[in-house]
Each structure stands twice: as C-alpha cells, then as structure tokens.
Amino acid sequence: MVTGELKAQVDKVWNAFWSGGMANPVEVIEQITYLLFIRRLDELHTLAVNKANTTGKPLENPVFPEGLDHSGRTPRSYxxxxxSVFTNFxxxxxxxVIDDHVFPFLRQLGEEGSSYARNMKDARFTIPTANLLIKVVDLLNEIxxxxxxxxxxxxxxxxxxxATSGTNGQFRTSRHIIKLMVDMVAPTPSxxxxxxxxxxxxxxMMAGEYLHDHHPEIWTDPKLREHYNTDMxxxxxxxxxMARIGSMNLLLHxxxxxxxERADSLGETHPQDKQYSLVLANPPFAGSLDFEATSKELLQMVKTKKTELLFVAHIVRLLKNGGRAAIxxxxxxxxxSSNAHKQLRKMLxxxxxxxxxxKLPSGAFKPYTGVSTAILFFTKTSSGGTDMVWFYDVQADGFSLDDKRTKLEESxxxxxxxxxxxxxxxxxxxxxxxxxxLPVEQSFMVSKEQIVxxxxxxxINRYKVSENKKVLHRDTKEILMELSELDSKFLSLIQNIEQELDNS
Structure with a gap:
C-alpha cells in the first residue's frame, strides 16, 4: 500500500500533469505508462549488457541496436x-528526442514481439511542452x-x-471486491x-498476487515459473x-x-482458438453493440443485444470443461423476464x-454506478451438475455505501x-x-428443484424469507393506568398555573 511520502511523490506527478493542462486521467495514465515502459526497456538493455560483460559473450537481444535511428528529422544514435541517457539532456x-525518435521506436517495436510491445504500436506522445516533460521525468526518477x-x-x-466511468460502461472494479473473488476461486499454478x-x-494482477503469496513452488520450479510469466x-x-494500461500493471507486478491484446470479445473476428481453466471478469453492464459484427456463435447461444448476457455466454464459451468462472x-x-435472460440462466x-x-450491496460500485450487482460462480461441465446453489447476502463490504466509499472500522x-x-x-x-x-440467514442453500x-x-429475494421477530408489548391496562396518572398530573399543573394567575 502506498502511504506517506511515497503517496505524496505520486501525487506530485499527477499535479504536474493537471497544472500543465492535461486533465484527462486516462490520457495522463497513458503517458505515464509510456514513460515507465521506456524506462523498463532501458533496464532490460542494461541487464543484457551486464550479462555480456560478465560472461564475455557477445551482446544478445539488445533492446537498442547499434548505429543511427533515422525515424526523426535528424539521425540520432539509438x-x-x-x-538513462536522454534524462540528462x-x-x-x-x-x-522523445517526440521524434523514442515514440517512433516504440511503434516500430509494436510490429513484433511481446504483447507489451504490440500494445505500443499506436503510441502517441501528447505531453504538450518540454517543461512539463522534464518536470514529470524528474519526478518519476525520484520514485x-x-x-x-x-x-x-x-x-x-x-x-x-x-475516478470517472469509461464510455462503454467501463469502470475500475474496487480491489477489495476483486480480492474476495480471487480468494474464493483460489487460482492454482496450473x-x-x-x-x-x-x-x-x-x-x-490480483490472481498473480494470490499465486505469489500462496504457491512459492512457482519460483523453484522452472516450468511453473515459465507458465506464470507467459501462458497463465x-x-x-x-x-x-486499457490494454496498454493493463499490460503495464502486470509488468510492474x-x-x-x-x-x-486489444480485441472486441463479443466480435465475430475475436480469436476463439483457446480455452481457459479460470475466468475472472467484471464486463460492461451496458454499452454500444454492433449487432451485425457480434459473433454469430454467441448469438446462437443467447440471442440478445444486451452486452451483460452476451458476456456471460462468451465466458461459458471461453472455459474448458472443468473450468470455473467468477463474474x-x-x-x-x-x-x-426476457427469453434471453431465462435461456441464459437455464443454461447455467x-x-x-x-x-x-x-449478492452485493447496492452502493458497491459508487460513484461509478448505483446499479445493484451480484457475483456468479459457476463451473463449466457441458453435462449439468447443479444440485444445490449457495446464496450469500452481502450487506456491508467494509466501505460506506455512498459516493465517497470511505473505509469503515473493521467489524x-x-x-x-x-x-x-x-x-x-x-x-x-x-x-x-x-x-x-434456513433462508432467513445471511447465507443458505437452494436446491435445483426450487430454482426450476x-x-x-x-x-436472492426470491428465496430469502423475512424473519418475523416476536415483539413483546406492555399490558394494555398498565399503559391506560399510566396515561391516567399523566392526565391527572397535567390537570393539577393547569390548576396551579390558574391560581398563580389569579393571585398576580
């Protein structure tokens, strides 16, 4: 967790962008991501140089080749x-150098190589002034x-x-909700x-952190470590x-x-040649949908224009048999009550x-949206298997349920x-x-027969029963006697006031 002086250092970077005229937080994060990626490339090149110097062998796979780069207006040495070099200019x-050479170099890297590099293929440098650039670079160097x-x-x-919602129903999922979901599905090294x-x-990122904390064998088994760093x-x-930002988030973890990769998961052209053992997602609840470009296979599973239904169907499609999902x-x-809604639930x-x-509390995704939400956990079997379904009614998630979402005292x-x-x-x-x-409690089981x-x-409200608590009332005669006594006292008080007025 970032606190104290480190938090203040990061805040200075953001304040520099805002005071420099860049107020869009996504654009700011993009520019920071580019700069951090450039810094990472230099670190990788330095590691390759150090390895060559240590082993006495030729330099292998250098990030920056020898010779001149001609992408800019004037040639520069790579x-x-x-x-570590241009920050001294x-x-x-x-x-x-950054505008004319570094960013064209990033776009060139995007033509081949890792997905990190591919996500840089349309990198745009939008920092408006040299003074803002050097201020940001100096601040990043201090972190x-x-x-x-x-x-x-x-x-x-x-x-x-x-802190603002995206254009297609996108928003940043609170990390404590993600952690809950990851802890519940408990990822494994395979x-x-x-x-x-x-x-x-x-x-x-959170799945990676779970594996890092719970499965130390990953770091001692070369095959598991290779899987963790590439295919997992x-x-x-x-x-x-978002693809660029997500890439950097994983790299830094x-x-x-x-x-x-950048791809429309619901689109006809989305690659579908691989299945997975675990899906974790908070897909867009709403958004624009090109019905003609939507995958025909998906529409056969559930014919609808509602992205939330199509994403659930897509997740089923992504899973291999035995695979599990939290969405x-x-x-x-x-x-x-639409046919598509019923069809999807029946399929699950x-x-x-x-x-x-x-069931999550209705304010769980404020300030982005007040839409009530839930988390579905299911296993793909293609042969049924639902017997009992577990329900839990979350009434508090550790934060206030208003727009501020303030962390509350633990209880x-x-x-x-x-x-x-x-x-x-x-x-x-x-x-x-x-x-x-019993279905009056915070969690309970519901049979498949009941659901059908x-x-x-x-x-959950379809099955949860409100508990009628017995309330003990006072005896009616006792209440009437008490009212009579109060009435007598009130009359006595009135009489005393009248006497005071007569004597004055």
Whole structure:
C-alpha cells in the first residue's frame, strides 16, 4: 500500500500533469505508462549488457541496436533513446528526442514481439511542452521502482486516480471486491486465467498476487515459473488504452510476458482458438453493440443485444470443461423476464454447475454506478451438475455505501467479506453447516428443484424469507393506568398555573 511520502511523490506527478493542462486521467495514465515502459526497456538493455560483460559473450537481444535511428528529422544514435541517457539532456533536446525518435521506436517495436510491445504500436506522445516533460521525468526518477511490490503498489495507486466511468460502461472494479473473488476461486499454478474485459488488469494482477503469496513452488520450479510469466494470464479489451494500461500493471507486478491484446470479445473476428481453466471478469453492464459484427456463435447461444448476457455466454464459451468462472453481473441478469435472460440462466443451471450467487450491496460500485450487482460462480461441465446453489447476502463490504466509499472500522457489521469467505470455504470442508441454514440467514442453500420451480430466477429475494421477530408489548391496562396518572398530573399543573394567575 502506498502511504506517506511515497503517496505524496505520486501525487506530485499527477499535479504536474493537471497544472500543465492535461486533465484527462486516462490520457495522463497513458503517458505515464509510456514513460515507465521506456524506462523498463532501458533496464532490460542494461541487464543484457551486464550479462555480456560478465560472461564475455557477445551482446544478445539488445533492446537498442547499434548505429543511427533515422525515424526523426535528424539521425540520432539509438543510445540516445535510452532513459538513462536522454534524462540528462536539456528540456528542448529531451523533448525532441522523445517526440521524434523514442515514440517512433516504440511503434516500430509494436510490429513484433511481446504483447507489451504490440500494445505500443499506436503510441502517441501528447505531453504538450518540454517543461512539463522534464518536470514529470524528474519526478518519476525520484520514485523508487526497483522493488516489485513497491512499483506494483505505486501503479495501482496511480490507477485509483481513474475516478470517472469509461464510455462503454467501463469502470475500475474496487480491489477489495476483486480480492474476495480471487480468494474464493483460489487460482492454482496450473491454471490458465483470462479476463475478457480486462480494463486496468486488476483481476489478473490480483490472481498473480494470490499465486505469489500462496504457491512459492512457482519460483523453484522452472516450468511453473515459465507458465506464470507467459501462458497463465490473458486479457482482452476493446479499448487500446486499457490494454496498454493493463499490460503495464502486470509488468510492474512481476508478470513478464502475458497476453494482453486489444480485441472486441463479443466480435465475430475475436480469436476463439483457446480455452481457459479460470475466468475472472467484471464486463460492461451496458454499452454500444454492433449487432451485425457480434459473433454469430454467441448469438446462437443467447440471442440478445444486451452486452451483460452476451458476456456471460462468451465466458461459458471461453472455459474448458472443468473450468470455473467468477463474474460480476447486474441484478437484471438474475431475474430478467426476457427469453434471453431465462435461456441464459437455464443454461447455467441445466447444462453446467452453478455454484453460488453472492449478492452485493447496492452502493458497491459508487460513484461509478448505483446499479445493484451480484457475483456468479459457476463451473463449466457441458453435462449439468447443479444440485444445490449457495446464496450469500452481502450487506456491508467494509466501505460506506455512498459516493465517497470511505473505509469503515473493521467489524462484522461493517464488513461481511471475512464471514462470507469463511462460510464459502466450509462448503468444501464441512458442508453440513451451510446446508442446515434456513433462508432467513445471511447465507443458505437452494436446491435445483426450487430454482426450476421459480422459472430459473436467481435473485436472492426470491428465496430469502423475512424473519418475523416476536415483539413483546406492555399490558394494555398498565399503559391506560399510566396515561391516567399523566392526565391527572397535567390537570393539577393547569390548576396551579390558574391560581398563580389569579393571585398576580
């Protein structure tokens, strides 16, 4: 967590952009991302040089080749494109090198190589002045970025500045909600994990952190480590800026070469040649949809223009048999009465294994939206398997449910997440307790038969029963006697006041 002096240093970077005339937080994050990527390229080149010097072998795979770069108005040495070099130039020279050479070099890298590089293929340099550039570069140089945890936390804090909703129903999912979902699905070192609406990469980042903390064998087994750094994590987003930002978020959290691409997950041209063992997602609740360009395979699964329904169907398609998913959906998905809503819910219950429905409080995604939401947990089987579905009614998530979303003092009344996680884990260790709970409690089980009887309605209020608490009332005669005494006292008081008035 970024606190104190480090937080103040990051705030200075943002304040520099804002005072320099750049007020769009996504654009600011993009420019910071480019600069951090440029800095990372220099670090990789330095590592290659140091390895060559240590082994006495020729330099292998240098980031910056020898010779001159002719992409700008005047040729420059490729060495000038390195962060450690151009940061020593004066403001005007640094600005010219970055604008004329470094950014064209980034776009050139995007033609081949890692997904990090590919996400730079349309990189645009939009910092307006040399003075702002040198101020930002100096401030970034002052921020310690050597430690994996520190630089990851710093970037996450920068991402928290994205306080406005995106154009297609996108918004940044609160990290404590992501952590809950990741803790519940408990990723393993053999998983392949995808977020088809990746945004800033929070789900993949948190899954990586879970594995880092719970599976130390990854760092001692070369095959597991290679899998972690390459094949384990995949993210797609229709917004190129989000793909870039998500890439950098994973890079700064120590994931070396995941697949992070710009792609429309619902589109006909989206690559569908791979399936995954785990999906984590908070897809857009609403947004523009080109019906003609939408995948025909998806429309065969559920014919609708509602993106939230299409994303759930897409996630089913992405999973291999035995794969599991945790996905945030608006409440309408749970009880919507259209044919598409019912068709989708029936598919989850009858063709696969619906594991749980976790109802979130209505303010969980403020200030972005007040839409009520829930988390669906299911396992793809293609052969059914739903027997009992676990429901949990979250009434508090540790933060105030107004637009400020202020962190509250820790207690069960203020935060149900620890209790939720404990009950969820008990389902696999001692399921009898959860199975015995009545539908008046915060969590309970509902049979498949009940769900079918309710036309596959998955809203918790359909099954939760309000508990009528017995209230003890005072005896009526006792109340009447007390009222009589009060009446007598009132009359006596009036008489005393009248006597006082007569004597005055």
């Amino acid at each position: 060495n000038d494109l390195r962060w 004066g403001p005007d020279e640094m600005y010219a 310690p970025m050597a430690d994996r945890d520190t630089k990851g936390d710093i970037y996450e804090y920068m991402l928290s500045k994205l 998983d392949t994990i995808i977020d088809p609406a990746v945004g800033t990469g929070g789900f993949l 994590f995949t993210g797609f987003d229709s917004d190129a800026a 120590g994931i070396e070469n995941p697949t992070m 945030i959906v608006p409440d309408g998905v749970l009880f919507g 219950v009858e063709e696969h294994k619906l594991d749980a429905v976790v 069960h009344e203020n935060n149900n997440f620890p209790d939720l996680l404990e009950r969820w884990k008990s389902l696999s260790t001692s399921p009898e307790l959860e199975q015995s709970r 009887k309710q036309d596959y309605d998955l809203s």
